[in-house]
Amino acid sequence: MPTLKQSHGVEFTRIYSYGAARGDLVVPNDELVGPIDSSDEWIQQRTGIITRTRASAGILAVDLATDAAQEAIAKSGIPADKIDLVIIATIGNVQQTPSMAAVVADRVGANPAAAYDSNAACAGFSYGVTQADALIRSGAAHYALVIGAEKLSDIVDPTDRSISFLLGDGAGAVVIGPSDAPGIGAAVWGSDGSKADAVGMNATLVQFRDGDAEWPTLRQDGQVVFRWAVWEMAKVAKQALAAAGIEAADLAAFVPHQANMRIIDELAKQLKLPDSVIIGRDIATTGNTSAASIPLATHRLLEEHPELSGGLCLQIGFGAGLVFGAQVVALP
Numbered sequence: 001m002p003t004l005k006q007s008h009g010v011e012f013t014r015i016y017s018y019g020a021a022r023g024d025l026v027v028p029n030d031e032l033v034g035p036i037d038s039s040d041e042w043i044q045q046r047t048g049i050i051t052r053t054r055a056s057a058g059i060l061a062v063d064l065a066t067d068a069a070q071e072a073i074a075k076s077g078i079p080a081d082k083i084d085l086v087i088i089a090t091i092g093n094v095q096q097t098p099s100m101a102a103v104v105a106d107r108v109g110a111n112p113a114a115a116y117d118s119n120a121a122c123a124g125f126s127y128g129v130t131q132a133d134a135l136i137r138s139g140a141a142h143y144a145l146v147i148g149a150e151k152l153s154d155i156v157d158p159t160d161r162s163i164s165f166l167l168g169d170g171a172g173a174v175v176i177g178p179s180d181a182p183g184i185g186a187a188v189w190g191s192d193g194s195k196a197d198a199v200g201m202n203a204t205l206v207q208f209r210d211g212d213a214e215w216p217t218l219r220q221d222g223q224v225v226f227r228w229a230v231w232e233m234a235k236v237a238k239q240a241l242a243a244a245g246i247e248a249a250d251l252a253a254f255v256p257h258q259a260n261m262r263i264i265d266e267l268a269k270q271l272k273l274p275d276s277v278i279i280g281r282d283i284a285t286t287g288n289t290s291a292a293s294i295p296l297a298t299h300r301l302l303e304e305h306p307e308l309s310g311g312l313c314l315q316i317g318f319g320a321g322l323v324f325g326a327q328v329v330a331l332p
Contacts, residue, residue, distance in 0.1 A: 006139075007138060007139030007140060008138070008139045009135075009136050009137045009138050009139035009140070009141075009142075009178075010136060010137060010178040010179075011137065012137075012178070012179040012180065012181055012182045012183060013132070013133045013136050013137060013176055013177065013178060013179050013183055013184050014176070014177070014178075014179035014181075014182075014183020014184060014329075014330055014332070015129075015174045015175070015176055015183060015184070015329055015330070015331070015332050016075075016076040016077070016078065016174070016175045016176065016177055016332050017072045017073075017075035017076040017077075017174065017175050017332050018071075018072055018075070018172065018173070018174055018295055018298055018299040018302060018332065019067075019068040019069060019070065019071030019072030019073070019074075019075065019172070019173040019174075019295075019299065020068050020071065020170070020171070020172050020173075020295065020296050020299035020300070021064040021065075021067035021068040021071075021170060021171045021172075022053040022064075022168075022169070022170040022286060022296065023053035023054040023055035023056075023059070023064070023151075023153070023168060023169035023170055024053075024055060024056055024059065025053065025054045025055065025056060026051050026052075026053060026285075027051060027052050027053070027054050027168075028040070028050070028051045029043045029044065029049065029050065029051070029165070032158065032164070032165045033165075035158045035159045036158070036159060036160070036161045036164065036165060037161075038161070038165070043165055046260075046262070047165070047166060047260050047261060047262070047283070048260065048261020048262065048264075048281070048283055048284055049165070049166065049261070049283055049284060049287055049288075050284050050285060051284075051285050051287075052166075052167065052168035052285070052286060052287025052288075053168050053169060053170055053285070053286050053287065054153040054168055054169045054287075055151050055153065055169040059151070059169075060094070060151060061090060061092040061093065061094075061100065061149045061150055061151040061154075061169070061171070062093075062100045062103055062104060062149070064149050064150075064151065064169065064170060064171035064292075065088055065090075065100055065104050065147045065149035065171045065173070066104050066107045066108065067171065068147060068149070068170075068171040068172055068173035068292075068295075069086075069104055069107075069108050069145055069147055069171075069173045070108055071173070072145065072173040072174055072175050073108060073145070073175060075175075075332075076175035076177075078143050078175055078177060080108050080109035080110050081109055081110065082142065082143050083105075083108075083110040083113055083143045083144065083145050083175070084110070084113045084114060084141050084142055084143060084144075085113055085114050085115075085132060085135060085136075085140075085141035085143070085144040085145070086101045086102075086104060086105040086110055086113050086114070086115040086116075086144070086145045086146075086147070087101060087115075087116060087117075087118055087128040087131060087132060087144065087145070087146045087147070088100045088101040088104065088115075088116075088117045088118070088128075088146075088147045088148075088149055089117075089118050089119075089120060089124025089125050089127060089128045089146070089147065089148045089149070089291035090117055090118075090119065090124065090148070090149050090150055090290075090291055091119055091121055091124075091150065091152075091155075091290055091291065091320070092149065092150040092151045092152060092154065092155070092290070093117055094151075094154060099115060099116050099117040100117055100149065101115035101116050101117050101147075102115040102116075104145075104147065105145075108145070110145065113145075114140075114141065118131070120291070120317075120321065120323050120325065121199075121290055121291065121319035121320035121321055121323060122257045122259065122288075122290045122291060122293065122317050122318055122319025122320065122323075123189070123257070123291075123317035123318055123319055123321070123323045123324050123325040124148055124290070124291030124317065125146065125148035125172070125291050125292070125293075125294045125295055125315075125317055126187070126189065126294065126315060126316065126317040126325030126326060126327060127189060127317075127323075127325050128146040128147075128148070128291075129146055129174070129176065129184060129187075129315075129327065129329070130187040130189060130325060130327065131146075132144035132146050132176045133176065133184045133187075136176065136177065136178065142177065142178070143175065143176070143177040144175070144176045144177070145173060145174075145175055145176075146173065146174050146176060147171055147172070147173040147174075147295075148171065148172050148173075148289075148290070148291035148292040148293070148294065148295050148296075149170075149171035149172075149291065149292055150169060150170065150171070150289050150290045150291055150292050151169045152167035152168065152169060152218070152288075152289065152290060153167065153168075153169050155201070155215075155216065155217050155218050156217055156218065157214075157217040157218075157219075160217065160218075160219060162219050162220045162221070162222055163199070163218050163219060163220045163222075164217075164218075166259075166260070166287060166288040167218070167287055167288050167289070167290075168286050168287025168288060168289045169289065170286060170289040170292045170293075170296050171292050171295075171296075172292045172293075172294065172295025172296040172297075172298070172299055173295060174295060182330075183329065183330040184327060184329050184330075185240065185243060185244030185245075185246075185327045185328035185329065186240075186243035186244060186327065187240075187243075187325060187326070187327045188236050188239045188240045188243055188324075188325070188326045188327070189323075189324060189325035189326070190236075190323070190324060190325075191321050191322060191323045191324070192228075192321070192322045192323075193321065193322075195224065195228065195322045196320075196321065196322070197221070198220060198221045198224040198225050198228070198320075198322060199218070199219070199220035199221070199225050199319060199320045199322070200218070200219070200220075200320045201216040201217065201218060201219075202216060202217055202218075202219045203216040204216065225259075225322075226260070226262075226263065228318075228322060229259060229260075229263045229267075229318055230263055230266045230267065230270075232324075233256075233263075233267060233316060233318050233324060233326075234266075234267055234270040234271065236316060236318075236324050236326050237256075237267060237270075237271055237314060237316050237326055238271065239326070240314060240316065240326035240327055240328060241271075241314060241328065243327075243328075244312075244327070244328035246312060246328060248271050248272055248273050248274070248277070249274050249276075250312055251273070251277045251311070251312050251313065251314055251328075252276075252277065252278065252308050252311025252312055252313060252331065253277060253278045253279070253280065253298075253301055253305075253308055253311060253312075253313040253314075253331065254267075254268060254271070254273055254277050254278075254279045254280065254313070254314050255279075255280035255294055255297050255298050255301065255313055255314070255315045256280070256294075256315070256316050256317075256318075257288075257293050257294060257316065257317040257318055257319065258280070258281075258282050258283035258286065258287075258288055258289065258293035258294075258296075258297055259283070259288050259293075259318070259319070260283070260288075261281065261283055261284065264279065264280075264281060264283070267316075271314075278301060278305055278308060280294075280297030280298060280300070280301050281297070282296055282297035282300050283297075290319065291317075293317075294315050294317055298313065298315070298331070302331065302332075308331050309331055309332065310330065310331060311330070311331050312328055312329070312330060312331070313328065313329050313330075313331050314326065314327075314328050315327065315328075315329060
């Protein structure tokens with residue numbers, strides 16, 4: 001029997017660049033409080049959100065993904081036709097198929113890259129980075145484009161008090177490729193399907209088609225999600241630091257999923273982050289953009305704090321599934 005040949009890639013990878021695209025509309029709390037019988041003060045106290053960005057009717061998640069990808073590619077210095085892997089993390093593709101990734105690969109000039117969408121909700125970007133790192137180091141790809149892209153305003157019920165006021169629209173992208181030194185730490189990722197009912201869609205498309213349900217929208221059990229995020233994700237974040245072989249004091253930045261400012265603050269407290277660590281708090285003006293939230297928040301941090309370049313950043317995503325993913329990365 002002939003010997004089978006397997007591919008072998010590079011030893012290390014890193015993130016080369018970030019790109020971002022936010023919805024074109026700035027939606028303040030006052031525009032949303034009527035249907036949920038609430039107030040701007042209530043939303044700010046519970047979530048830290050002042051405004052969120054949402055996209056106009058003619059702008060799709062795939063359009064936001066394209067814009068973010070083009071910025072990331074331009075900043076990376078890697079020609080688009082050298083990118084041979086495109087992963088889009090999303091729960092917002094309004095077509096089950098084709099994938100947004102294949103469309104974006106073609107739009108940005110990466111055709112015929114391998115391309116697929118990945119649904120890991122708010123941990124999706126972390127999952128995508130983990131996959132791109134592994135695939136490049138295995139030799140299955142050379143340069144990867146990883147995008148988190150969502151238009152959550154398409155799946156919002158404005159009368160729902162559990163999650164509707166949290167959500168925004170946007171996309172964040174990175175280019176990943178070979179590195180002379182480790183640039184992406186070991187992943188700590190997983191899931192707990194026993195809590196699948198804690199956050200997710202309230203109906204299926206089949207039920208909608210058959211007239212048994214309204215258009216499916218997102219719902220959550222806020223208390224269950226909050227407790228899980230605060231207590232269990234602090235453990236995962238600590239595991240990611242240990243897996244990377246560093247301590248909290250070695251970090252330059254901390255970018256958790258932008259789910260709720262109270263969760264962000266509590267995670268930072270449990271990690272005992274020193275004052276030198278800059279924390280991503282993009283949720284205040286962008287809202288919760290699910291898979292897009294980590295790259296969007298990191299993009300903003302790098303714009304506001306260019307001194308972070310080259311520093312280490314702990315990122316952690318968590319959400320519907322329930323799923324989670326964390327790793328330490330070197331900032332470009």
